[in-house]
Amino acid sequence: MSNEIIDGILEGLRLIFKFDPEVWGIIEVSFRVSLTSTFLAALVALPIGSFIGLRKFKGKKEVTNLINTFMGFPPVVMGLVVYLLLSRNGPLGDLGLLYSTTAMIIAQFLLAVPIIMGTAKAAIESVDPALKETVLSLGANERQLWWELIKNSKKSIIAGFLVAFGQAISEVGAVMIVGGNIRWETRTFTTSIVLETRMGEFGMAIALGIILISIAFIVNYGLTRLQTRVL
């Protein structure tokens, strides 16, 4: 068995440096799905989350609980939900979007929104109240206050994006269910690793694993450095 593993690692390195087109297709799908879903989620969730953090209103506690609950939504169950929505028998079935990257983006978007909303809200709320006082005393209106608070809590907000992206790129259940793991079309790193391992093609699985780890490390490292420079 250990011979298998060594062969697998060598095969993996060979596939990486050979620029195998199937591997590059998988890289493209993984990145496109995870980046677009995280970005769109940020677009929607950052304004909403930060405004909720900014204001006091009736029912804020319940809304907070709701967001925090949805942050823990099991990804594979979201896959099931989106599958049921997009299945031909389901409400959005006529669009025929099941087993496409669009379906995968929808699922990951729905998972990312609560995460970014919750972290943005917490980031705004954790800003020193003295800063809030100062800004208001300088005559800022609500929108200017909001912008100042966001600038001040950039680090935590970026951390929120990181968490959402990290979860998206390493998610396997939902994208498998709604994407169908179709060759050349909806295979991501994670679903391919499952398939290749199951087929005993350890070379391919290890190659994808190495690439996935490297990309995750690079992204995380780059963003961490960005955070320290931002301050």
Added chain:
Amino acid sequence: MSTRKPLKEVVSEHKLVVVLALIIIVGGSVGTYFVIDYLNAQNPKRITLATTTSTYDSGLLDFLLPKFTDETGIRIKVLSVGTGTAIQYGKDGNCDVILVHSRSREDDFVNASLGVNGVPYGIHRACIMFNDFIIVGHTSNPANLQPGDSILTVMAKLRDAMDAGNMTFYSRGDDSGTHSKEKALWKAIGVDASIRWADQADKYTETGQGMATTLLMTYEDDDAAHEGYTLVDRGTWLSFNDTYTSLNILAESIVGEDLLLNPYGAIPVNPIMHPHVKYIAACRFIGFLTSPYGQALIKSYKKNNAVLFQPDFGTCDFDTSCTTTKDEIAIWTPFQAEFADLTV
């Protein structure tokens, strides 16, 4: 360092433009792919095939399907899931054609009285190919299976060895075609394995995993007290037998016996039930699989120098349950015509 500062300043001065540009790029990407995916769903030259993991993992489809695409321009999306799931996808209309290996469930699929309001889920099944199942285990063979034992003898020996605690049988436990066959074999000697050995995983382990994983677990279980046995299709076995060298074939079909045979059938999803399915393209695909060209291609697919699947369209009378041969030939021959002049 000196080149970075100006860029940062430029970006922070034009923050709004940068953000808008990002939104346009991302929105454009999502929008474009949404349109592409939506149009693909309508495109009659793109069909979806739901098949089983053991069929897909053998590599046959990655070999066969491009040849169909080359000839017809029809591209096939393959969903590789368990037999039960593939059939459910067909019932839900989430695919255009299914290729599975569970004869009784295939017959149910095309049975009008088991459909909805007298409409069956699929119409016109076709025999495509078959291989067989074998039982593999370790050399010590505590159940003492002998070559030439009939399958009923084999199952009885396994039952006795399991009751005595001498071995573990690894079941797929996942409603797959293999699992159905295993249950049928137990049933043939009057045993319901999941009830008889309920809660006794050291005798009967239901892995809930695919064939490769189940084989691996069997291979790893070489503890002298409870060595592992499992039922595996020959295709998967031939892919792995040089890895799992301590496992051997301990039981296989003997002449005149067809309980261990594993026939594959393809069925298009009924367009009356689901008007959106690409019925004609699905029929052309089945025409390809059943044509002399397609059948020869199937026979030419080998692993470790052994043929994995025997083509059997029009000749599947080995199995007494295959009574529709003449009808199938009549229905599918017209769809084979476009592949008549091709050779392997």
